Amino acid sequence: MKVEGKIVVVTGGASGIGRALCRRFHQEGAAKVVVADLDREAAERVAGEIAGAAIECDVSDEAQIVRLVEETESRFGPIALFCSNAGIATFDPSPRDPTGASNAAWMRSWGVNVMAHVYAARALTGRMAARGGGYFLNTASAAGLLSQIGGAAYATTKHAAIGFAETLAIAHRDDGIRVSVLCPQGVDTPMLHALPAGPQARDGVMSAEEVAACVVEGLAAERFLILPHPVVADYMKRKTADYDRWLAGMVRLRHALEANETAPR
Numbered sequence: 001m002k003v004e005g006k007i008v009v010v011t012g013g014a015s016g017i018g019r020a021l022c023r024r025f026h027q028e029g030a031a032k033v034v035v036a037d038l039d040r041e042a043a044e045r046v047a048g049e050i051a052g053a054a055i056e057c058d059v060s061d062e063a064q065i066v067r068l069v070e071e072t073e074s075r076f077g078p079i080a081l082f083c084s085n086a087g088i089a090t091f092d093p094s095p096r097d098p099t100g101a102s103n104a105a106w107m108r109s110w111g112v113n114v115m116a117h118v119y120a121a122r123a124l125t126g127r128m129a130a131r132g133g134g135y136f137l138n139t140a141s142a143a144g145l146l147s148q149i150g151g152a153a154y155a156t157t158k159h160a161a162i163g164f165a166e167t168l169a170i171a172h173r174d175d176g177i178r179v180s181v182l183c184p185q186g187v188d189t190p191m192l193h194a195l196p197a198g199p200q201a202r203d204g205v206m207s208a209e210e211v212a213a214c215v216v217e218g219l220a221a222e223r224f225l226i227l228p229h230p231v232v233a234d235y236m237k238r239k240t241a242d243y244d245r246w247l248a249g250m251v252r253l254r255h256a257l258e259a260n261e262t263a264p265r
Contacts, residue, residue: 017182024209062122081122081219109157113160114160186204
């Protein structure tokens with residue numbers, strides 16, 4: 001898929017990867033980029049840069065996703081590409097306590113990192129199928145393919161997001177609907193700066209603009225799995241080749257991270 005001349009929606013579009021996607025889609029000639037975000041003022045700033053449109057939206061609220069779709073299509077035309085990009089990271093009190101985050105934190109993670117994808121698909125698959133197709137880009141994370149030490153809710157919900165993207169792709173391929181899932185590792189965004197130290201930083205931190213370039217290439221190839229960090233594919237192979245060995249390696253990594261945290265500065 002090429003975005004030239006298309007209507008594109010990007011959730012979480014006011015900062016980080018979302019902002020870079022908005023800017024890049026504009027550069028690629030999108031007819032209109034809709035910047036959807038909880039932070040309306042920030043969304044308006046990005047929209048102002050790219051002659052786009054800003055719509056305030058809490059993606060964990062299905063009614064707001066429906067409103068986003070309806071308002072976009074009534075104002076600008078059919079959505080060709082919906083980028084379900086908004087996400088949040090929740091951290092465990094301790095890497096040895098994956099149950100430690102509050103129920104509210106788990107449910108907020110579930111709402112933003114998983115159900116937002118479901119709501120977008122529910123609102124759009126019928127419309128897209130009726131007009132012969134469309135495209136979903138769902139931002140997950142390398143944590144959804146591997147794991148995230150110290151972030152049980154994050155890793156679990158990102159795994160679920162990938163699972164939903166797979167089922168969406170399988171169910172609607174015959175309708176002309178395509179799905180890509182974006183799984184970066186370390187990206188220079190506020191979310192990364194808040195994460196505990198881990199392999200996402202050790203393997204190199206990309207800029208959000210570099211990730212956006214990978215997305216454009218991946219969409220053009222209509223590739224399901226977009227991996228800005230190629231090393232993630234190697235990790236996946238090791239994991240599936242010998243799960244127990246991979247788990248043992250992750251335990252060693254946890255030990256190393258804990259030792260680094262307790263070492264004198």
